[in-house]
Amino acid sequence: MIQSSIGEPQEELRASLSSQAHLWISDLDVWTRDAIAELLTPDELTRARTLRHPAAQQNYLVGLALVRAVLSHYAELEPSTWTFSASRFGRPEITGPQPIPKLRFNLTHTRGLAACVVTATADCGIDVEELERPLKPLRIAEHSFAPEEFSDLKDRALPELRERFFSYWTLKEAYYKARGSGIPFRLGGARFELTGESGVVFAPADDEETRSENWQFALFRPTPGHVLSVALEPGVENRLELRCFGNSSDGSATAFAQLGLFAERSTETVTA
Numbered sequence: 001m002i003q004s005s006i007g008e009p010q011e012e013l014r015a016s017l018s019s020q021a022h023l024w025i026s027d028l029d030v031w032t033r034d035a036i037a038e039l040l041t042p043d044e045l046t047r048a049r050t051l052r053h054p055a056a057q058q059n060y061l062v063g064l065a066l067v068r069a070v071l072s073h074y075a076e077l078e079p080s081t082w083t084f085s086a087s088r089f090g091r092p093e094i095t096g097p098q099p100i101p102k103l104r105f106n107l108t109h110t111r112g113l114a115a116c117v118v119t120a121t122a123d124c125g126i127d128v129e130e131l132e133r134p135l136k137p138l139r140i141a142e143h144s145f146a147p148e149e150f151s152d153l154k155d156r157a158l159p160e161l162r163e164r165f166f167s168y169w170t171l172k173e174a175y176y177k178a179r180g181s182g183i184p185f186r187l188g189g190a191r192f193e194l195t196g197e198s199g200v201v202f203a204p205a206d207d208e209e210t211r212s213e214n215w216q217f218a219l220f221r222p223t224p225g226h227v228l229s230v231a232l233e234p235g236v237e238n239r240l241e242l243r244c245f246g247n248s249s250d251g252s253a254t255a256f257a258q259l260g261l262f263a264e265r266s267t268e269t270v271t272a
């Protein structure tokens, strides 16, 4: 059984989700094969062997290991006993064991990093991207982002161009992952504005049945090479504080400590 290595009893951690969302960030390389094998189910380990690409296999294994280890910080349950089912668009939700603890999560992984966001009930989404990912930011922005977003990017030079491009990109992906709908081909529907030094302003697409006031966003630079965004839909009345945890210094994959990580950008609190 994983002890709450963050030093907080499971019940208290779970209770804190009434006013908080939790962000768990992990280095991909700290997870040994043995640690992963202890956390995953035999079926998951078999499925991993069918993934040919070593990076895809590592992402899959570490992502699941992180989710299972993290969820067991909130409930007296062995990591391998959690069961999940995926929506039509692939979004996993907890389906057991019964009675199902009031927990939601979303996972993201890329080269070097995996991260997971946990809430009690609010829709939540998360996306991390590597700044050096080989792609042409302006070409993608011109075809897939909102015109205002492309205008904001088009005259910027590297490295600021990439940092801002991936800020928009991760905010959009986190939002669509929170909605659980899958990422639309054109990401220009939902629009973001990066205001001043630390603000984010959001407008959903016209045909998306939601209101901007229901949403909260936060954008982090968890390492110099990664941008990470979190999207939460707690509703107007119940703003959530975001608390961050990361691998603790003892080097083991399942031990976490609270991080002094602050969002570089976030949505302003909206008063109704």
Ligand SMILES: CC(C)(COP(=O)(O)OP(=O)(O)OC[C@H]1O[C@@H](n2cnc3c(N)ncnc32)[C@H](O)[C@@H]1OP(=O)(O)O)[C@@H](O)C(=O)NCCC(=O)NCCS
Residues within 6 Å of the ligand: 059, 060, 063, 064, 088, 089, 090, 091, 092, 106, 107, 108, 109, 110, 126, 127, 128, 173, 176, 177, 178, 179, 180, 181, 182, 183, 184
């Ligand atoms: C899954 C998807 C959101 C991935 O985004 P990505 O940036 O490549 O990957 P990330 O690392 O950020 O996230 C992957 C994790 O998100 C979760 N996820 C999968 N589908 C999801 C969805 N629709 N919404 C939210 N989260 C999802 C899973 O935990 C997944 O982990 P896994 O790949 O280890 O299984 C994107 O590929 C997508 O839009 N898929 C939907 C496909 C779809 O619409 N299918 C229609 C079938 S009818």
